[in-house]
Amino acid sequence: MGGQLTITQLEKKANDIRQDIIRMLVEAGSGHSAGPLGLADVLTALYFNIMNIDPSKPEWPERDVFFLSNGHCVPVQYAAMAERGYFPVSELQTLRKLGSRLQGHPERTKLPGLENTSGPLGSGLSQAAGYAYSLQYLDNAKHRFVYAITGDGELDEGNIWEAAMFAGKYKLSQLIVFVDRNNIQIDGSTDDVMPLEDLRGKWESFGWHVQEIDGHNIESVIDAASMARAISNKPSVVITHTIPGKGVDFMEYDYKWHGMPPNTEQAKVALKKLRTLDGKITSGDLA
Amino acid sequence: MHYPLNPDIHNDDVQQEPIRAGFGRGLKAAGEADTNVVALCADLTDSTQMHLFKAAFPERFIEMGVAEQNLVTVASGLARAGKVPFTSSYAAFSPGRNWEQIRTTIALNDMPVKVIGSHAGVSVGPDGATHQMLEDIALMRALPNMIVLAPGDSIEAEKATRAIAENGKPSYMRLAREKTPIFSTTESPFEIGKAYVLREGHDVSLLGTGTMTYQMLVAAELLEAKGISAQVVHVPTIKPLDEETILASVRKTGRAVTAEEAQITGGFGAAITELLSEKLPMPVYRVGMRDRFGESGAPNELLHHFGLDGAAIAATTKEFIERMPRYHQ
Secondary structure (H helix, E strand, C coil): CCCCHHHHHHHHHHHHHHHHHHHHHHCCCCCHHHHHCCCCHHHHHHHHHHHHCCCCCCCCCCEEEEECCCHHHHHHHHHHHHHHCCCCCCHHHHHCCCCCCCCHHHHCCCCCCCCCCCCCCCCHHHHHHHHHHHCCCCCCCCCCCEEEEEHHHHHHHHHHHHHHHHHHHHHCCCCCCCCCECCECEEEEHHHHHHCCCHHHHHCCCCEEEEEEEECHHHHHHHHHHHHHHHHCEEHHHHHHECCCCCCCCCCHHHHCCCCCCCCCHHHHHHHHHHHCCCCCCCCCCC | CCCCCCCCCCCCCCCCEEEHHHHHHHHHHHHCCCCCCCEEECCCCCHHHHHHHHHHCHEEEEEEECCCCHHHHHHHHHHHCCCCEEEEEEECCCCCCCCCHHHHHHHCCCCCCCEEEECCCCCHHHCCCCHHCCHHHHHHHCCCCCEEECCCCCCHHHHHHHHHHHCCCCCECCCCEEECCCCCCCCCCCCCCCCEEEECCCCCCEECCCCCCHHHHHHHHHHHHHHCCCCEEEEEEEEECCHHHHHHHHHHHCCCCEEEEECCCCCCHHHHHHHHHHHHHEEEEEEECCCCCCCCCCCCHHHHHHCCCCCHHHHHHHHHHHHHCCCCC
């Protein structure tokens, strides 16, 4: 599945997803802006190129699976799933509303295509590792892969490092994790709240293969996933540098947009900016 | 329904075995019946009795190290991949330490993970209060989707283990460390959601769960010598409660005493009072830990110290009956 879109088309798709996110959040009146916008390029690469999936058969037994560990970023996953055809794009407008399948944080039992329920941080990586363990040791399914995304603030959680040690011990080579390295969390910069460096060294010491990429260069994301799939004796982590709020200049780099939606006026400005940038989001944006 | 009791139940030399031993046998049997059954342990394989499964199915046993948060969340991922994961640790650590992970990734996520909390209750003994888990019933029965079991002896634990392997639901089972007298037989019935009348009586209902059911049988015998006829009901499924059996008993006797090796706050007795206050308001006395922690000591010494053995329950029940009039419908 996937792989048909050119890089330029994927960049266009990521822009559509960013616009979806703005529309969803302003309609919902609450939710997280910065993380989802920052992850739009990674999710586009995953859902439209990297993962072997079939939106018409969310429980297809041969599928690759995706675990969102930082559940608060789920608007970008919903948008990517809708654009990919799991459900109508119009349903995105139900985000966070009573009776919606699109809960404020992802719930597997509500929406076909979700693999897990997350929100409280630190647990999605373990769920992904459990699935990867099954593929590698119990199912002999070498051709399937488990992709996961964690936040960087999320790495403060002890549960993450329990999972990292576990995946390292069992050399879960079908597990590929993108760490959204956007340097912000609720109380400020990750450096101020709880420094994470030497982040590469931490993962390496836990037995992981580490790559570091520009998370807004879709080609880099695709290449990193390809490289990670080729590593057959270690789990892979891709430290993915992103700009929080990417694509909406007044949100970029500002931790205050972590848990805040745009108001109607801000959304108009944001959508206009995204439309003007249409087709121009390229690599090299990382300062 | 006739419940075959161990005929030696009131002998001094009644057979005894740790309830957890039955879990170990049941897990191995469940592994034989279903190749999707996998076992995960947090560095307590022998004491939680997973070693039988590990020896039989080493390829389906996963050593997790001392990492209880990862224990249950990896299990959630395995369940998503179609497995039936059993996790074991001491109840003080799982669900004691990892309750939120269980809540989000197993209960809300509705994954058929089996959380086994061994060494629950004060009868853990000399290890003391840190290891004597008393709050697990309250923690786990508050979770939607969660089945909560406390089998009464090792034979029943074996059956309960087989049953949760097949129920397709998030499930919690609490086990005890010490040898517990065996009151059931291999022919005794066990079904999730069922309670069983072990002894007929008409003056009071003695509702026991886990290790306390044997003590209830002892108490009933002592009460009979004092002219009090106690009906003993064994309630191995704390959630969902067998409302029909429990209400029928209390309707007949007019009052109830509950017993659990756990905090009465939010625990098994609390579940019974919730049921009765809504459907059949009757006086209830809850035997258990009354808003305090345990302490080090020999297991039987501790049971007596905290009023949890048969003699203490009989005395408490007699006093309760004398103090509390029977409420007839």
